[in-house]
Amino acid sequence: xxxxxxxxxxxxxxxxxxxxxxxxxxxxxxxxxxxxxxxxxxxxxxxxxxxxxxxxxxxxxxxxxxxxxxxxxxxxxxxxxxxxxxxxxxxxxxxxxxxxxxxxxxxxxxxxxxxxxxxxxxxxxxxxxxxxxxxxxxxxxxxxxxxxxxxxxxxxxxxxxxxxxxxxxxxxxxxxxxxxxxxxxxxxx
Numbered sequence: 001x002x003x004x005x006x007x008x009x010x011x012x013x014x015x016x017x018x019x020x021x022x023x024x025x026x027x028x029x030x031x032x033x034x035x036x037x038x039x040x041x042x043x044x045x046x047x048x049x050x051x052x053x054x055x056x057x058x059x060x061x062x063x064x065x066x067x068x069x070x071x072x073x074x075x076x077x078x079x080x081x082x083x084x085x086x087x088x089x090x091x092x093x094x095x096x097x098x099x100x101x102x103x104x105x106x107x108x109x110x111x112x113x114x115x116x117x118x119x120x121x122x123x124x125x126x127x128x129x130x131x132x133x134x135x136x137x138x139x140x141x142x143x144x145x146x147x148x149x150x151x152x153x154x155x156x157x158x159x160x161x162x163x164x165x166x167x168x169x170x171x172x173x174x175x176x177x178x179x180x181x182x183x184x185x186x187x188x189x
Contacts (some may be wrong), residue, residue: 003174009172014120023123030112047109055179056076057110059102061169065162067096072159075152086172090143093155097136102135110179119177121168128161 033136049056074089082188107129137153172178 006167006171007175010117010121010168010175013124013168014117015075016120019120019123023119025055026123027112027114027119034109034112044109044112047106049106055110056107057103058173058179060099060106061166063099064096064103064133065097065166067092068096068132068155068159068162071096086143086148090140092172093136093140093143097133097140099134100129100133100155104130114176114178115160118172118178121176122172122178125165125168125172128168132162132165135161 007159034044037043045051047056049059052059070092071089074085074092104126107126111119111126114122135154135158139151139158142148144152173180
């Protein structure tokens with residue numbers, strides 16, 4: 001996709017007053033929560049990736065997306081033994097969903113310092129991935145209860161949402177420069 005098309009898609013999603021108002025409220029709540037947590041600044045420093053010298057969120061994102069993608073492949077590609085494929089899909093889904101907890105925490109921590117369109121885009125990026133997280137959790141429950149069809153539908157939908165969220169994450173890096181050549185504790189937006 002051409003970068004101008006990518007930018008137009010992002011603009012269409014993020015250039016709304018209601019998104020700005022919601023982003024302002026959510027960001028304020030996150031900052032207050034960070035300030036109220038015992039050792040909040042130390043936790044935020046780790047979640048930003050400061051001890052590593054680079055952002056933590058892009059490293060962590062591979063576990064949930066990898067797990068969810070493998071789940072989709074195992075759920076929807078033909079071949080192999082059905083029972084073994086189902087077990088492998090369930091395990092990949094579980095690992096991806098568990099791995100997303102730290103990824104979400106690091107992402108929201110980075111987002112708490114953004115401004116402007118990057119803040120609005122980041123809110124949508126995070127919200128899509130949060131919904132994907134909850135849908136995958138529901139998929140795990142459906143699978144555990146023997147409703148594979150519903151489990152596949154939920155995780156398939158979640159994978160699509162995570163894909164759109166990933167597109168917006170790419171915009172945050174490549175268009176807005178988040179986490180690129182900047183002080184980690186104060187990304188620009």
